[in-house]
Amino acid sequence: MTMKKENKENEEIIPSGITRKDAIKKMGKYATLTAMGTFMILNPKKAQAQSASGGESDDSDDSDDSGNPPPPTGWGD
Protein backbone atom coordinates (compact mmCIF):
# COMPACT_ATOMS: atom_id res chain seq x y z
CA MET A 1 0.00 0.00 0.00
CA THR A 2 1.51 3.32 -1.00
CA MET A 3 1.26 6.20 1.39
CA LYS A 4 1.15 9.79 0.27
CA LYS A 5 2.64 12.56 2.33
CA GLU A 6 2.47 16.27 1.89
CA ASN A 7 5.28 18.67 2.70
CA LYS A 8 5.02 22.30 3.75
CA GLU A 9 4.65 23.53 0.17
CA ASN A 10 1.71 21.21 -0.21
CA GLU A 11 3.69 19.03 -2.60
CA GLU A 12 3.02 15.30 -2.82
CA ILE A 13 5.98 13.00 -2.20
CA ILE A 14 5.76 9.51 -3.62
CA PRO A 15 7.60 6.60 -1.92
CA SER A 16 10.57 6.71 -4.30
CA GLY A 17 11.41 10.08 -2.80
CA ILE A 18 10.77 12.34 -5.79
CA THR A 19 8.07 14.97 -5.81
CA ARG A 20 5.21 15.11 -8.28
CA LYS A 21 6.88 18.21 -9.72
CA ASP A 22 10.09 16.22 -10.26
CA ALA A 23 8.13 13.36 -11.79
CA ILE A 24 6.45 15.70 -14.27
CA LYS A 25 9.81 17.31 -15.00
CA LYS A 26 11.28 13.88 -15.65
CA MET A 27 8.44 12.81 -17.94
CA GLY A 28 8.10 16.35 -19.25
CA LYS A 29 10.30 16.42 -22.28
CA TYR A 30 8.55 13.60 -24.08
CA ALA A 31 5.17 14.12 -22.40
CA THR A 32 4.87 17.55 -23.99
CA LEU A 33 5.54 15.99 -27.40
CA THR A 34 3.02 13.19 -27.01
CA ALA A 35 -0.22 13.50 -28.98
CA MET A 36 -3.32 14.21 -26.91
CA GLY A 37 -5.04 11.06 -28.21
CA THR A 38 -2.58 8.87 -26.32
CA PHE A 39 -3.28 10.62 -23.01
CA MET A 40 -7.02 10.67 -23.65
CA ILE A 41 -6.97 6.89 -23.91
CA LEU A 42 -4.67 6.32 -20.96
CA ASN A 43 -6.55 8.67 -18.66
CA PRO A 44 -9.93 7.00 -18.17
CA LYS A 45 -11.52 10.01 -16.50
CA LYS A 46 -10.70 12.22 -19.46
CA ALA A 47 -11.84 9.52 -21.84
CA GLN A 48 -15.12 9.18 -19.95
CA ALA A 49 -15.63 12.94 -19.93
CA GLN A 50 -15.01 12.94 -23.65
CA SER A 51 -17.47 10.13 -24.22
CA ALA A 52 -20.08 11.79 -22.04
CA SER A 53 -19.95 15.02 -24.01
CA GLY A 54 -19.16 13.47 -27.33
CA GLY A 55 -21.67 11.43 -29.26
CA GLU A 56 -19.97 9.65 -32.12
CA SER A 57 -16.38 10.54 -31.53
CA ASP A 58 -15.20 8.42 -34.36
CA ASP A 59 -16.28 10.58 -37.22
CA SER A 60 -13.54 13.17 -36.93
CA ASP A 61 -11.47 13.17 -40.00
CA ASP A 62 -9.77 16.45 -40.68
CA SER A 63 -6.09 17.01 -40.39
CA ASP A 64 -4.90 19.68 -37.99
CA ASP A 65 -3.59 23.12 -38.91
CA SER A 66 -0.02 21.96 -39.13
CA GLY A 67 -0.95 19.57 -41.90
CA ASN A 68 -0.44 16.53 -39.73
CA PRO A 69 -2.60 13.55 -40.59
CA PRO A 70 -5.71 13.03 -38.50
CA PRO A 71 -5.38 10.76 -35.48
CA PRO A 72 -5.60 7.17 -36.64
CA THR A 73 -9.00 6.16 -35.42
CA GLY A 74 -8.94 2.94 -37.38
CA TRP A 75 -12.04 0.73 -37.09
CA GLY A 76 -13.96 3.90 -36.53
CA ASP A 77 -13.07 3.84 -32.86
Next chain:
Amino acid sequence: MISVEEKLLVNVLYKPESEILNGIEINDINFDNLIKLASRHLMLPALFFNINKKNISYLFPEDFIEYIKNIYSINKARNTVLLKEAKELSELLYKNNINHIFLKGTALLLSNVFEDIGERMMCDIDFIIQHKDEEKVEKILEKNNYFTNNIIDLFRVFKPKHLTTRVNKNKTIRIEPHLELLSPKYRVVFNSKKLINDFKDETKTIKTPSKPFLFDHCIYALQIEDKRFFNSYHSHRSIYDIYKLDCKNSLTVKKIKKDIFITHFFINIDKFKIFDIHIKTTLLNSYFYKFLRKILIINQILFQIISIIIELFYSNELRKRALNKISNNYNNKTLLNYLYKWLKA
Protein backbone atom coordinates in the same frame (compact mmCIF):
# COMPACT_ATOMS: atom_id res chain seq x y z
CA MET B 1 8.54 10.74 -48.90
CA ILE B 2 8.93 8.70 -45.72
CA SER B 3 10.74 10.42 -42.85
CA VAL B 4 13.68 8.61 -41.28
CA GLU B 5 11.73 8.37 -38.01
CA GLU B 6 8.83 6.65 -39.77
CA LYS B 7 11.28 4.26 -41.45
CA LEU B 8 12.67 3.37 -38.04
CA LEU B 9 9.17 2.92 -36.58
CA VAL B 10 8.25 0.55 -39.42
CA ASN B 11 11.50 -1.40 -39.12
CA VAL B 12 11.16 -1.77 -35.34
CA LEU B 13 7.57 -2.99 -35.70
CA TYR B 14 7.97 -5.36 -38.64
CA LYS B 15 11.60 -6.27 -39.34
CA PRO B 16 13.89 -8.70 -37.54
CA GLU B 17 16.64 -7.30 -35.30
CA SER B 18 19.31 -7.62 -37.99
CA GLU B 19 17.39 -5.42 -40.46
CA ILE B 20 16.27 -2.64 -38.16
CA LEU B 21 18.97 -0.19 -39.22
CA ASN B 22 18.71 -1.02 -42.93
CA GLY B 23 18.84 2.30 -44.79
CA ILE B 24 18.87 4.28 -41.54
CA GLU B 25 21.65 6.27 -39.89
CA ILE B 26 20.77 6.21 -36.19
CA ASN B 27 22.40 9.61 -35.62
CA ASP B 28 19.90 11.15 -38.05
CA ILE B 29 16.96 10.13 -35.87
CA ASN B 30 15.19 12.91 -34.04
CA PHE B 31 13.66 11.10 -31.06
CA ASP B 32 11.29 13.97 -30.35
CA ASN B 33 9.82 13.48 -33.81
CA LEU B 34 9.62 9.75 -33.24
CA ILE B 35 7.55 10.32 -30.09
CA LYS B 36 5.27 12.73 -31.97
CA LEU B 37 4.78 10.29 -34.83
CA ALA B 38 4.29 7.14 -32.77
CA SER B 39 1.94 8.81 -30.30
CA ARG B 40 -0.16 10.35 -33.09
CA HIS B 41 -0.65 6.83 -34.43
CA LEU B 42 -1.27 5.40 -30.92
CA MET B 43 1.79 3.18 -31.35
CA LEU B 44 3.97 4.02 -28.32
CA PRO B 45 3.12 0.78 -26.44
CA ALA B 46 3.72 -1.35 -29.57
CA LEU B 47 6.99 0.48 -30.17
CA PHE B 48 8.21 -0.33 -26.65
CA PHE B 49 7.04 -3.93 -26.85
CA ASN B 50 9.00 -4.51 -30.08
CA ILE B 51 12.13 -2.69 -28.88
CA ASN B 52 12.08 -4.88 -25.79
CA LYS B 53 11.33 -8.08 -27.69
CA LYS B 54 14.12 -7.47 -30.21
CA ASN B 55 16.63 -6.33 -27.57
CA ILE B 56 17.45 -3.07 -29.31
CA SER B 57 16.99 -0.60 -26.46
CA TYR B 58 20.73 0.28 -26.77
CA LEU B 59 19.84 2.18 -29.96
CA PHE B 60 17.64 4.65 -28.06
CA PRO B 61 18.30 7.26 -25.35
CA GLU B 62 17.63 5.99 -21.82
CA ASP B 63 15.00 8.57 -21.00
CA PHE B 64 13.19 7.72 -24.26
CA ILE B 65 12.99 4.05 -23.30
CA GLU B 66 11.93 4.90 -19.77
CA TYR B 67 9.16 7.15 -21.05
CA ILE B 68 7.68 4.68 -23.56
CA LYS B 69 8.02 1.88 -21.00
CA ASN B 70 5.79 3.91 -18.67
CA ILE B 71 3.22 4.44 -21.41
CA TYR B 72 3.30 0.71 -22.23
CA SER B 73 2.85 -0.27 -18.55
CA ILE B 74 -0.09 2.07 -18.05
CA ASN B 75 -1.67 0.80 -21.27
CA LYS B 76 -1.18 -2.82 -20.25
CA ALA B 77 -2.82 -2.18 -16.88
CA ARG B 78 -5.70 -0.44 -18.66
CA ASN B 79 -6.16 -3.30 -21.11
CA THR B 80 -6.20 -5.80 -18.22
CA VAL B 81 -9.09 -3.83 -16.74
CA LEU B 82 -10.73 -3.65 -20.17
CA LEU B 83 -10.63 -7.43 -20.60
CA LYS B 84 -12.04 -7.96 -17.11
CA GLU B 85 -14.86 -5.50 -17.73
CA ALA B 86 -15.58 -7.00 -21.18
CA LYS B 87 -15.97 -10.41 -19.54
CA GLU B 88 -18.28 -8.99 -16.86
CA LEU B 89 -20.37 -7.28 -19.51
CA SER B 90 -20.52 -10.48 -21.53
CA GLU B 91 -21.73 -12.42 -18.46
CA LEU B 92 -24.44 -9.83 -17.90
CA LEU B 93 -25.67 -10.05 -21.49
CA TYR B 94 -25.46 -13.85 -21.47
CA LYS B 95 -27.55 -14.04 -18.28
CA ASN B 96 -30.20 -12.00 -20.05
CA ASN B 97 -30.04 -14.19 -23.15
CA ILE B 98 -28.63 -11.47 -25.41
CA ASN B 99 -26.59 -12.81 -28.31
CA HIS B 100 -23.59 -10.51 -28.71
CA ILE B 101 -20.26 -10.51 -30.52
CA PHE B 102 -17.24 -8.40 -29.61
CA LEU B 103 -15.73 -6.23 -32.33
CA LYS B 104 -12.61 -4.27 -33.24
CA GLY B 105 -9.82 -3.92 -30.66
CA THR B 106 -11.71 -5.84 -27.97
CA ALA B 107 -12.21 -8.76 -30.37
CA LEU B 108 -8.54 -8.69 -31.38
CA LEU B 109 -7.46 -8.76 -27.76
CA LEU B 110 -9.92 -11.51 -26.84
CA SER B 111 -8.81 -13.56 -29.87
CA ASN B 112 -5.18 -13.40 -28.72
CA VAL B 113 -4.12 -11.74 -31.95
CA PHE B 114 -1.41 -9.83 -30.07
CA GLU B 115 1.54 -11.41 -28.33
CA ASP B 116 1.08 -9.07 -25.39
CA ILE B 117 -2.08 -7.33 -24.18
CA GLY B 118 -0.15 -4.10 -23.61
CA GLU B 119 0.64 -3.60 -27.32
CA ARG B 120 -2.67 -2.22 -28.58
CA MET B 121 -4.19 1.07 -27.43
CA MET B 122 -7.97 0.93 -27.21
CA CYS B 123 -10.69 3.47 -26.53
CA ASP B 124 -13.70 1.40 -25.56
CA ILE B 125 -15.40 -1.98 -25.51
CA ASP B 126 -17.21 -2.53 -28.81
CA PHE B 127 -19.76 -5.27 -29.29
CA ILE B 128 -22.62 -5.90 -31.69
CA ILE B 129 -26.13 -7.05 -30.90
CA GLN B 130 -29.08 -7.96 -33.11
CA HIS B 131 -31.59 -5.25 -34.04
CA LYS B 132 -34.39 -7.12 -32.24
CA ASP B 133 -32.54 -6.86 -28.90
CA GLU B 134 -31.99 -3.10 -29.05
CA GLU B 135 -34.62 -2.02 -26.50
CA LYS B 136 -33.90 -4.95 -24.18
CA VAL B 137 -30.19 -4.13 -24.12
CA GLU B 138 -30.86 -0.45 -23.42
CA LYS B 139 -33.00 -1.47 -20.43
CA ILE B 140 -30.48 -4.00 -19.11
CA LEU B 141 -27.61 -1.53 -19.34
CA GLU B 142 -29.65 1.23 -17.68
CA LYS B 143 -30.66 -1.16 -14.88
CA ASN B 144 -27.04 -2.16 -14.33
CA ASN B 145 -25.70 1.38 -13.95
CA TYR B 146 -24.30 1.88 -17.44
CA PHE B 147 -25.31 5.48 -17.90
CA THR B 148 -25.17 7.85 -20.83
CA ASN B 149 -25.30 11.61 -21.05
CA ASN B 150 -25.86 11.63 -24.77
CA ILE B 151 -29.23 12.51 -26.19
CA ILE B 152 -31.06 9.57 -27.65
CA ASP B 153 -32.51 10.31 -31.09
CA LEU B 154 -36.27 10.41 -31.03
CA PHE B 155 -36.58 9.59 -34.67
CA ARG B 156 -34.31 7.64 -36.98
CA VAL B 157 -34.70 6.82 -40.62
CA PHE B 158 -32.00 4.16 -40.47
CA LYS B 159 -30.62 2.11 -37.62
CA PRO B 160 -27.61 3.97 -36.22
CA LYS B 161 -24.18 2.36 -36.30
CA HIS B 162 -24.24 2.08 -32.53
CA LEU B 163 -26.41 2.97 -29.58
CA THR B 164 -25.21 5.79 -27.35
CA THR B 165 -21.93 5.02 -25.62
CA ARG B 166 -22.31 4.25 -21.93
CA VAL B 167 -20.14 4.37 -18.85
CA ASN B 168 -20.65 2.52 -15.58
CA LYS B 169 -19.59 4.78 -12.73
CA ASN B 170 -18.03 1.79 -10.95
CA LYS B 171 -16.02 0.77 -13.98
CA THR B 172 -13.30 2.33 -16.08
CA ILE B 173 -13.94 1.65 -19.74
CA ARG B 174 -16.85 3.00 -21.76
CA ILE B 175 -18.92 0.57 -23.78
CA GLU B 176 -20.31 0.93 -27.29
CA PRO B 177 -23.18 -1.41 -28.27
CA HIS B 178 -23.27 -1.63 -32.08
CA LEU B 179 -26.30 -2.38 -34.19
CA GLU B 180 -24.36 -2.21 -37.42
CA LEU B 181 -20.76 -2.19 -38.59
CA LEU B 182 -20.73 1.02 -40.62
CA SER B 183 -22.82 4.18 -40.92
CA PRO B 184 -26.04 3.80 -42.94
CA LYS B 185 -24.64 5.38 -46.09
CA TYR B 186 -21.91 2.76 -46.36
CA ARG B 187 -23.91 -0.34 -45.53
CA VAL B 188 -24.28 -1.35 -49.15
CA VAL B 189 -20.58 -2.21 -49.05
CA PHE B 190 -20.33 -3.96 -45.68
CA ASN B 191 -23.03 -4.77 -43.16
CA SER B 192 -23.88 -6.95 -40.21
CA LYS B 193 -25.45 -9.63 -42.45
CA LYS B 194 -21.93 -11.01 -42.65
CA LEU B 195 -22.38 -11.98 -38.99
CA ILE B 196 -25.70 -13.78 -39.40
CA ASN B 197 -24.13 -17.22 -39.06
CA ASP B 198 -22.30 -16.18 -35.90
CA PHE B 199 -25.58 -14.93 -34.43
CA LYS B 200 -27.28 -18.22 -35.32
CA ASP B 201 -24.98 -20.05 -32.92
CA GLU B 202 -26.29 -20.37 -29.40
CA THR B 203 -25.79 -17.44 -27.06
CA LYS B 204 -22.55 -17.64 -25.13
CA THR B 205 -20.07 -15.36 -23.47
CA ILE B 206 -16.96 -13.92 -25.16
CA LYS B 207 -17.88 -14.46 -28.78
CA THR B 208 -15.56 -12.96 -31.37
CA PRO B 209 -15.77 -12.96 -35.18
CA SER B 210 -13.45 -14.99 -37.39
CA LYS B 211 -10.07 -13.57 -38.41
CA PRO B 212 -11.09 -13.03 -42.07
CA PHE B 213 -14.07 -11.03 -40.83
CA LEU B 214 -11.87 -8.95 -38.51
CA PHE B 215 -9.54 -8.34 -41.45
CA ASP B 216 -12.40 -7.10 -43.67
CA HIS B 217 -13.95 -5.00 -40.91
CA CYS B 218 -10.61 -3.37 -40.11
CA ILE B 219 -10.07 -2.37 -43.74
CA TYR B 220 -13.62 -1.23 -44.51
CA ALA B 221 -13.85 0.81 -41.31
CA LEU B 222 -10.55 2.48 -42.09
CA GLN B 223 -11.11 3.02 -45.80
CA ILE B 224 -14.76 4.01 -45.66
CA GLU B 225 -15.74 5.14 -42.16
CA ASP B 226 -12.46 6.89 -41.41
CA LYS B 227 -12.35 8.11 -45.02
CA ARG B 228 -8.85 6.90 -45.84
CA PHE B 229 -10.19 5.91 -49.25
CA PHE B 230 -10.63 9.61 -49.97
CA ASN B 231 -7.14 10.70 -48.93
CA SER B 232 -3.66 9.24 -48.81
CA TYR B 233 -3.28 9.11 -45.03
CA HIS B 234 -2.48 5.80 -43.42
CA SER B 235 -2.97 4.50 -39.91
CA HIS B 236 -0.09 2.58 -38.37
CA ARG B 237 -2.40 1.11 -35.76
CA SER B 238 -4.60 -0.42 -38.46
CA ILE B 239 -1.59 -1.63 -40.46
CA TYR B 240 -0.32 -3.30 -37.28
CA ASP B 241 -3.75 -4.90 -36.69
CA ILE B 242 -3.74 -6.32 -40.21
CA TYR B 243 -0.16 -7.54 -39.79
CA LYS B 244 -0.98 -9.21 -36.49
CA LEU B 245 -4.07 -10.86 -37.93
CA ASP B 246 -1.48 -12.81 -39.84
CA CYS B 247 -3.38 -13.24 -43.07
CA LYS B 248 -0.10 -13.36 -44.98
CA ASN B 249 -0.64 -16.88 -46.24
CA SER B 250 -4.15 -16.24 -47.45
CA LEU B 251 -3.35 -12.88 -49.06
CA THR B 252 -2.64 -12.95 -52.75
CA VAL B 253 -2.55 -10.13 -55.28
CA LYS B 254 -5.44 -11.78 -57.12
CA LYS B 255 -7.60 -11.87 -53.98
CA ILE B 256 -6.75 -8.30 -53.02
CA LYS B 257 -7.53 -6.98 -56.48
CA LYS B 258 -11.05 -8.33 -56.25
CA ASP B 259 -11.95 -5.62 -53.74
CA ILE B 260 -11.24 -1.94 -54.41
CA PHE B 261 -11.06 -0.94 -50.74
CA ILE B 262 -8.61 -3.69 -49.85
CA THR B 263 -6.60 -2.84 -52.96
CA HIS B 264 -6.48 0.83 -51.99
CA PHE B 265 -5.31 -0.06 -48.47
CA PHE B 266 -2.38 -2.05 -49.86
CA ILE B 267 -1.52 0.55 -52.52
CA ASN B 268 -1.45 3.23 -49.80
CA ILE B 269 1.02 1.32 -47.62
CA ASP B 270 3.11 -0.20 -50.41
CA LYS B 271 5.89 2.35 -49.75
CA PHE B 272 6.60 0.75 -46.35
CA LYS B 273 7.27 -2.71 -47.84
CA ILE B 274 5.69 -4.44 -44.85
CA PHE B 275 3.83 -7.14 -46.74
CA ASP B 276 5.31 -9.09 -49.61
CA ILE B 277 2.55 -7.90 -51.84
CA HIS B 278 3.12 -5.29 -54.51
CA ILE B 279 0.19 -3.90 -56.35
CA LYS B 280 1.05 -1.63 -59.23
CA THR B 281 -1.16 1.32 -59.98
CA THR B 282 -1.69 2.12 -63.62
CA LEU B 283 -2.84 5.49 -64.95
CA LEU B 284 -6.20 3.94 -65.76
CA ASN B 285 -6.45 2.66 -62.20
CA SER B 286 -5.77 6.05 -60.66
CA TYR B 287 -8.42 7.69 -62.91
CA PHE B 288 -10.85 4.98 -61.91
CA TYR B 289 -10.16 5.65 -58.20
CA LYS B 290 -10.67 9.38 -58.69
CA PHE B 291 -13.97 8.72 -60.45
CA LEU B 292 -15.09 6.29 -57.77
CA ARG B 293 -14.22 8.71 -54.96
CA LYS B 294 -16.33 11.40 -56.62
CA ILE B 295 -19.25 9.00 -57.01
CA LEU B 296 -18.98 8.01 -53.33
CA ILE B 297 -18.83 11.66 -52.22
CA ILE B 298 -21.91 12.52 -54.31
CA ASN B 299 -23.62 9.43 -52.89
CA GLN B 300 -22.83 10.61 -49.34
CA ILE B 301 -24.19 14.10 -49.96
CA LEU B 302 -27.39 12.80 -51.59
CA PHE B 303 -27.86 10.28 -48.79
CA GLN B 304 -27.47 13.02 -46.19
CA ILE B 305 -29.95 15.34 -47.92
CA ILE B 306 -32.55 12.60 -48.39
CA SER B 307 -32.23 11.47 -44.75
CA ILE B 308 -32.67 15.03 -43.49
CA ILE B 309 -35.75 15.58 -45.67
CA ILE B 310 -37.33 12.30 -44.51
CA GLU B 311 -36.55 13.08 -40.88
CA LEU B 312 -38.01 16.56 -41.17
CA PHE B 313 -41.10 15.17 -42.83
CA TYR B 314 -41.79 12.60 -40.11
CA SER B 315 -40.57 14.24 -36.92
CA ASN B 316 -42.42 17.24 -35.46
CA GLU B 317 -39.68 17.77 -32.91
CA LEU B 318 -36.96 18.01 -35.53
CA ARG B 319 -39.08 20.24 -37.75
CA LYS B 320 -39.63 22.64 -34.85
CA ARG B 321 -35.89 22.72 -34.13
CA ALA B 322 -35.09 23.36 -37.78
CA LEU B 323 -37.69 26.12 -37.99
CA ASN B 324 -36.30 27.82 -34.91
CA LYS B 325 -32.77 27.64 -36.24
CA ILE B 326 -33.74 29.08 -39.59
CA SER B 327 -35.89 31.85 -38.14
CA ASN B 328 -33.21 32.81 -35.58
CA ASN B 329 -30.22 32.86 -37.85
CA TYR B 330 -31.18 33.44 -41.41
CA ASN B 331 -34.04 35.88 -41.51
CA ASN B 332 -32.72 37.84 -44.44
CA LYS B 333 -31.76 35.11 -46.79
CA THR B 334 -34.27 34.60 -49.55
CA LEU B 335 -33.66 30.93 -50.26
CA LEU B 336 -33.79 29.98 -46.59
CA ASN B 337 -36.89 32.10 -46.15
CA TYR B 338 -38.44 30.10 -48.91
CA LEU B 339 -37.38 26.89 -47.16
CA TYR B 340 -38.79 28.21 -43.88
CA LYS B 341 -42.16 28.86 -45.52
CA TRP B 342 -42.08 25.48 -47.15
CA LEU B 343 -41.39 23.74 -43.85
CA LYS B 344 -44.10 25.74 -42.12
CA ALA B 345 -46.61 24.79 -44.77
